[in-house]
Amino acid sequence: MIRQLALTVALSLSIGGCASTSAKPALDEVASTVKSRSGHSLRKGADGADDKEAERAIDGLLARPLTADAAVQVALLLSPHLRAKLEELSIARADYVQAGLLKNPVLGIGKTAWDAEHIDPNLFMTVEQDFLDAVTIPLRKRVAATELEATKLSVADEVLALAAETRTAFYEAQAAEAVAAMRALVDDAAHTAADIARSQHGAGNMNDLSLTNELGLAAQTGLERKRAAVASAVARETLNKHMGTWGKRAGWKLAAKLPDVPPSEPSLERLESRAIADRLDVAAARRNVQAMGYTLSLAKTTRWTGMVSVAVEAGRLRGSERISFGPSVSLEIPLFDQRQAQIAKLEAYHRRAEQNLEALAVDVRADVRAARARMLASRTIVEDYAKGVIPLRENNVRYSQEMYDAMLLGVYQLIQSKQAEYDAYREYIEAVRDYWIARSDLERAVGGRLGTDGAPRASTAPSGPSTNPAAGPSAAPPTSSPSHSNH
Amino acid sequence: MASLARVVIAYLLLMVLARSAAAQTAPLPYVPVVTPNGSTLPFVMNRGVKEFRLTAEPVKREFAKGMVVNAWGYNGSTPGPTIEAVEGDRVRIFVTNKLPERTSVHWHGIFLPNGMDGVAGLNQPHIEKNETYVYEFTLRQNGVFMYHPHSDEMVQMALGMMGFFVIHPKVAPTPKVDRHFLVMLHEWYVEPGTATPNPNVMTDFNLFTFNSRVWPGTDPWVVKKGERVQFSFGNLSMDSHPIHVHGYAFEEVGTDGGPVPRSARRPETTVNVPVGATRTVEMVANEEGDWAFHCHKSHHTMNAMSHEIPNMIGVPQPTSLEQKVRSLLPGYMAMGENGMGNMMEMGRPRNTLPMMTGDGPFGPVEMGGMFTILKVRAGITSYADPGWYKHPEGTLPRNLGVLPSSSR
Ligand SMILES: [Cu+2]
Numbered sequence: 001m002i003r004q005l006a007l008t009v010a011l012s013l014s015i016g017g018c019a020s021t022s023a024k025p026a027l028d029e030v031a032s033t034v035k036s037r038s039g040h041s042l043r044k045g046a047d048g049a050d051d052k053e054a055e056r057a058i059d060g061l062l063a064r065p066l067t068a069d070a071a072v073q074v075a076l077l078l079s080p081h082l083r084a085k086l087e088e089l090s091i092a093r094a095d096y097v098q099a100g101l102l103k104n105p106v107l108g109i110g111k112t113a114w115d116a117e118h119i120d121p122n123l124f125m126t127v128e129q130d131f132l133d134a135v136t137i138p139l140r141k142r143v144a145a146t147e148l149e150a151t152k153l154s155v156a157d158e159v160l161a162l163a164a165e166t167r168t169a170f171y172e173a174q175a176a177e178a179v180a181a182m183r184a185l186v187d188d189a190a191h192t193a194a195d196i197a198r199s200q201h202g203a204g205n206m207n208d209l210s211l212t213n214e215l216g217l218a219a220q221t222g223l224e225r226k227r228a229a230v231a232s233a234v235a236r237e238t239l240n241k242h243m244g245t246w247g248k249r250a251g252w253k254l255a256a257k258l259p260d261v262p263p264s265e266p267s268l269e270r271l272e273s274r275a276i277a278d279r280l281d282v283a284a285a286r287r288n289v290q291a292m293g294y295t296l297s298l299a300k301t302t303r304w305t306g307m308v309s310v311a312v313e314a315g316r317l318r319g320s321e322r323i324s325f326g327p328s329v330s331l332e333i334p335l336f337d338q339r340q341a342q343i344a345k346l347e348a349y350h351r352r353a354e355q356n357l358e359a360l361a362v363d364v365r366a367d368v369r370a371a372r373a374r375m376l377a378s379r380t381i382v383e384d385y386a387k388g389v390i391p392l393r394e395n396n397v398r399y400s401q402e403m404y405d406a407m408l409l410g411v412y413q414l415i416q417s418k419q420a421e422y423d424a425y426r427e428y429i430e431a432v433r434d435y436w437i438a439r440s441d442l443e444r445a446v447g448g449r450l451g452t453d454g455a456p457r458a459s460t461a462p463s464g465p466s467t468n469p470a471a472g473p474s475a476a477p478p479t480s481s482p483s484h485s486n487h
Numbered sequence: 488m489a490s491l492a493r494v495v496i497a498y499l500l501l502m503v504l505a506r507s508a509a510a511q512t513a514p515l516p517y518v519p520v521v522t523p524n525g526s527t528l529p530f531v532m533n534r535g536v537k538e539f540r541l542t543a544e545p546v547k548r549e550f551a552k553g554m555v556v557n558a559w560g561y562n563g564s565t566p567g568p569t570i571e572a573v574e575g576d577r578v579r580i581f582v583t584n585k586l587p588e589r590t591s592v593h594w595h596g597i598f599l600p601n602g603m604d605g606v607a608g609l610n611q612p613h614i615e616k617n618e619t620y621v622y623e624f625t626l627r628q629n630g631v632f633m634y635h636p637h638s639d640e641m642v643q644m645a646l647g648m649m650g651f652f653v654i655h656p657k658v659a660p661t662p663k664v665d666r667h668f669l670v671m672l673h674e675w676y677v678e679p680g681t682a683t684p685n686p687n688v689m690t691d692f693n694l695f696t697f698n699s700r701v702w703p704g705t706d707p708w709v710v711k712k713g714e715r716v717q718f719s720f721g722n723l724s725m726d727s728h729p730i731h732v733h734g735y736a737f738e739e740v741g742t743d744g745g746p747v748p749r750s751a752r753r754p755e756t757t758v759n760v761p762v763g764a765t766r767t768v769e770m771v772a773n774e775e776g777d778w779a780f781h782c783h784k785s786h787h788t789m790n791a792m793s794h795e796i797p798n799m800i801g802v803p804q805p806t807s808l809e810q811k812v813r814s815l816l817p818g819y820m821a822m823g824e825n826g827m828g829n830m831m832e833m834g835r836p837r838n839t840l841p842m843m844t845g846d847g848p849f850g851p852v853e854m855g856g857m858f859t860i861l862k863v864r865a866g867i868t869s870y871a872d873p874g875w876y877k878h879p880e881g882t883l884p885r886n887l888g889v890l891p892s893s894s895r
Contacts, residue, residue: 185815192811196804203802399680399836401818406835407842408679410797411812411822418815 092151099144124315150287157280164444175433306332371442528568551704567650596743607638645686680836695856703845782857790855799823
């Protein structure tokens with residue numbers, strides 16, 4: 001009996017004692033997931049350690065005209081938001097290690113008091129250990145391991161979310177800068193027209209009314225210019241927030257031109273089932289369901305046993321050479337609390353986790369459809385601008401110039417035609433921006449990059465109608481299976 | 488089938504040409520009129536009646552090189568061919584309607600039975616599409632008259648449907664008139680860059696034509712020195728046109744009401760041709776040269792122009808400002824500060840003529856619209872364009888260059 005007990009305790013101690021609190025393996029796993037999903041890297045150095053390589057990479061990326069990919073990479077290497085998020089891995093890892101630790105034994109030492117009157121006080125010692133704690137360690141570790149897996153998935157998902165937000169912020173900033181440039185050109189044109197009008201007025205060829213009209217137009221385009229400039233500055237700062245850049249590092253320049261809309265889209269079939277299969281937050285939600293299941297079964301297993309505490313008492317009677325041992329057990333009697341409330345609560349938690357998973361899956365499917373619709377609509381709008389509005393506006397300028405040359409059109413109308421062309425360019429820029437943001441949202445919704453080669457990266461399993469929105473084509477485990485190699 | 492049709496048409500055409508040629512080889516009892524950039528309608532004698540055939544139809548009219556207008560006219564032309572006959576003739580005129588809408592022909596100024604007057608609805612039914620009507624009457628007067636539609640008149644005249652009807656006196660006048668030019672005055676609105684006249688415009692016209700041509704598309708009027716010349720102007724436009732000759736004075740000798748009595752004639756250099764009238768002036772061409780002949784409303788000697796562009800005359804547009812515009816519009820050139828001449832060969836919409844154009848021997852003529860050249864030459868044997876006048880020694884102004892201010 002004693003031997004068995006000692007063995008169990010020793011085994012438990014050995015299990016609990018060897019687990020490292022380092023989050024490095026979890027971080028590496030998240031980094032590799034992020035890399036495979038987004039193509040971007042995280043810092044190698046864990047725990048915020050100095051990472052010279054990352055710092056060099058950041059400065060290199062910021063030195064060149066900034067692209068969307070570069071901005072995302074900077075954010076992933078630099079953003080304090082992101083690094084704070086990564087600390088959750090350390091926290092979860094610590095929780096996991098904690099779950100594997102036995103409660104410490106309780107050592108008691110004292111002298112028997114009731115013997116004092118007729119005998120010398122006896123010295124004795126007790127060691128008491130929570131027995132149940134030791135035997136349920138594997139179960140608790142299973143829960144904690146699952147929760148760690150969920151955390152890894154959730155953190156990786158949030159990294160991808162930050163990447164998507166940074167991408168959006170980048171396109172907003174890039175478009176805002178280009179829009180401001182167009183507004184400036186329109187304003188320059190209006191002021192040029194106003195200068196000509198002033199000259200015409202000064203020469204006695206334009207009345208006060210017409211001059212007021214021209215000056216008013218220029219004054220208004222001036223306001224639009226200022227609004228666009230401040231919108232551009234704000235968009236820039238939003239991107240700074242996402243990238244975590246400040247001070248000297250906030251001096252980056254944007255690549256001047258928004259990337260062209262790719263000539264074709266990858267296959268947009270089965271994106272919903274791909275999202276359900278691939279999304280890390282869906283996988284994390286599945287893990288949460290699993291963890292709740294384990295927690296519940298742990299509670300059910302220990303329902304009737306309650307607290308079991310094993311103790312050994314050691315004492316030496318006065319006048320005796322021998323040390324006597326006296327084992328003792330204390331048991332909780334489930335008389336009033338049979339854990340029915342705790343189990344009901346855990347069951348509710350479990351159901352809640354399942355329903356959260358289902359709700360998330362419904363949301364994901366809707367998000368995929370919405371982003372897909374937005375992306376396709378933005379593409380046709382961009383194409384309408386590129387093939388319709390822009391060439392028409394350019395021709396309008398050309399024909400206006402012809403009319404002006406033939407003295408059939410005044411200089412003001414000619415300049416207005418040019419302004420309309422700039423406005424069309426601005427609207428085109430906004431349309432291209434909307435396309436890229438929609439595309440980024442779709443990638444976020446699907447859980448990975450879409451690629452431009454027309455080949456879907458996703459699983460190719462067929463998707464059929466399903467009553468369970470969370471049932472992807474592979475209802476099997478999430479992409480990263482829990483690893484126990486570090487035990 | 489199509490080729491057979493073509494052969495038949497060619498045969499019919501040959502027949503018509505042969506017949507008309509035969510009819511006109513006989514010496515005419517009058518000096519035929521000249522319709523510059525136009526033609527005279529052949530006739531056929533049919534048992535003592537002069538038969539003419541008019542087809543009302545859409546036509547393409549080149550106003551000048553580089554501009555073709557979607558007009559309506561007669562026998563492929565606007566103005567329609569000139570009908571020429573002699574007082575006392577009985578004429579029979581077949582009118583076939585190949586327009587997309589109904590029409591009629593009114594014989595402006597001619598005395599005739601009321602039923603032949605051509606006011607559709609009032610004197611006769613409209614001539615529906617593809618129908619042929621025949622008008623027949625005896626000519627009881629002489630003078631220069633016109634013909635034009637009196638059915639949807641506004642549209643049909645705005646698109647160019649009009650022509651001359653000349654009735655020579657039975658007895659040739661003395662002194663004999665050697666040369667008689669007929670010039671139909673008209674005005675149009677063809678939006679720059681388009682080809683179809685807009686019949687809804689009433690006052691703001693942008694093209695002004697002599698026989699549906701504008702300078703430099705107008706042929707010169709060539710006269711041999713010493714000839715007695717008449718010019719008849721017809722006006723079915725919305726404005727009067729004061730037609731002015733250079734180097735000469737003429738006398739107004741007739742209207743569409745008939746000859747002006749000699750006692751009522753007076754010398755003029757400009758004959759104002761009112762709307763809905765003809766005016767005939769006469770002069771002896773005894774001074775050689777290339778003499779301008781034009782409407783004196785200066786907008787009428789311009790081609791398409793806008794009447795709404797900003798007035799830039801005297802407006803300083805320094806190079807810096809011009810550069811500023813050019814940074815927006817690389818092709819930009821400040822215009823109008825010092826007038827509008829000298830800059831007319833830049834870009835322009837297609838099917839649109841320069842506002843003012845045409846080259847003379849000394850440089851750009853900077854004209855358009857109702858403008859041509861009366862070319863008087865001694866000893867010519869043909870009325871083909873004799874080229875630019877060679878000025879005798881000492882008959883050109885001398886350029887003294889830029890004089891020092893003291894000697895001005
Ligand atoms: Cu005129």
